[in-house]
Amino acid sequence: MAxxxxxxxxxxxxxxxxxxxxxxxxxxxxxxxxxxxSVELLQKAPLKDPLYIRVNGSHLAIRTETASQILIIKE
Structure with a gap:
């Protein structure tokens, strides 16, 4: 399920x-x-924005609004 x-x-x-x-x-x-x-959620900021993720070996901070536009299949 996506x-x-x-x-x-x-x-x-x-x-x-x-x-x-x-x-x-x-x-x-x-x-x-x-x-x-593969993407992993590492941390959520105190107000749930931004989200800190690891993807392709990089650590990124992205807005929750942007993260909701990226569809995944949970592992």
Missing amino acids: TSIASLKVGERGIIEDISIDSIPLSLLEMGCLPGE
Whole structure:
């Protein structure tokens, strides 16, 4: 069942299934946030924004709004 990065709990992983290219920054794509890559939620900020994730060996901070546009399949 597909869900989004924003719905992960800390420590959970998933495989990126689909990305809404029009609604996420190009820089995320350039850093390897692409379909088929594994993503792990490392930490949520105190107010739940931003989210800290590991994808393609990189640690990234992304907005919850952006994370909700990246569909994953939980591992």
